[in-house]
Amino acid sequence: MAESDTDAIKAVLAGETAQFEDLIQKYSPRVFATARRYARREVEVEDIVQEVWSKAFQKLGSFRGEAPFEHWLMRLAVRTCYDFLRGHKRNREHTFTELSDPERDWLDRFGRDPGRDTEDADAARALVERLMGMVSPKARLILTLLEIEERSVKEIAQLTGWSVSLVKVRAFRARAEMRKCLARISADAYL
Amino acid sequence: MDLDKLQAKLIQVARDQVISNHVPFAFEKRIMARLGSVRSMDLATFWARSLWRAAAVCLAVSVLLSLWSFTSTADSDAITLESTVLSMAEQLSDNW
Numbered sequence: 001m002a003e004s005d006t007d008a009i010k011a012v013l014a015g016e017t018a019q020f021e022d023l024i025q026k027y028s029p030r031v032f033a034t035a036r037r038y039a040r041r042e043v044e045v046e047d048i049v050q051e052v053w054s055k056a057f058q059k060l061g062s063f064r065g066e067a068p069f070e071h072w073l074m075r076l077a078v079r080t081c082y083d084f085l086r087g088h089k090r091n092r093e094h095t096f097t098e099l100s101d102p103e104r105d106w107l108d109r110f111g112r113d114p115g116r117d118t119e120d121a122d123a124a125r126a127l128v129e130r131l132m133g134m135v136s137p138k139a140r141l142i143l144t145l146l147e148i149e150e151r152s153v154k155e156i157a158q159l160t161g162w163s164v165s166l167v168k169v170r171a172f173r174a175r176a177e178m179r180k181c182l183a184r185i186s187a188d189a190y191l
Numbered sequence: 192m193d194l195d196k197l198q199a200k201l202i203q204v205a206r207d208q209v210i211s212n213h214v215p216f217a218f219e220k221r222i223m224a225r226l227g228s229v230r231s232m233d234l235a236t237f238w239a240r241s242l243w244r245a246a247a248v249c250l251a252v253s254v255l256l257s258l259w260s261f262t263s264t265a266d267s268d269a270i271t272l273e274s275t276v277l278s279m280a281e282q283l284s285d286n287w
Contacts, residue, residue, distance in 0.1 A: 024219040029212035
């Protein structure tokens, strides 16, 4: 672990809380990037990151130093993002909004010629966001870590606190769930 | 529509998307201010919890003593308690 991180953590635990600001400055970009994978609105992103740092401060005494501080922090960040997804899913109304015209056009072009490099990246990204919004929080977390960020099963187990076998089971279910949602999107495109 | 290809394409779009790591201006200052207020609240919470626990203990002692006074046989136990307390008080006043 970087000596500056060790020194900063020791100082914070000894009561020099101002040193915590150095850690926030150093690792906030990574935490923000992580949060932006799971929340669309910037106000939600900021809430998530604030929650991550609040938990990090409260739990700093439990940090053993066996792994880099960044790994410990990212575990906290992923779990906070998962909590956000679960809370957000409960509050959201479960309505499937109609596809926008750009999304329909993109799907139509893709359907006619899947091999062709389709234009309108915004429509494609909107479809990705729509798909991620349709799956359960567990599925979204697994799909983001496994498929989009291409992390290994072992890494995901460490980040989430789930066992390796549980990650595999959830990955299988998440892919099946995504498949169902894709079928629904595809069917909606032709209505 | 080939769902496998659609899935692969959308996953690739998600992978290619560049996620911003921008940190809002003075964000760390806001966090530090928030952590400061959380620490103050924790001290108040600690005191409140301690006082409530002390009140609970006092209440338990009162209830036990009340039960004991109700269930004790006739007045003998009450008289014993009274005489014990009074004799202690007399001893204290003698020592003065």
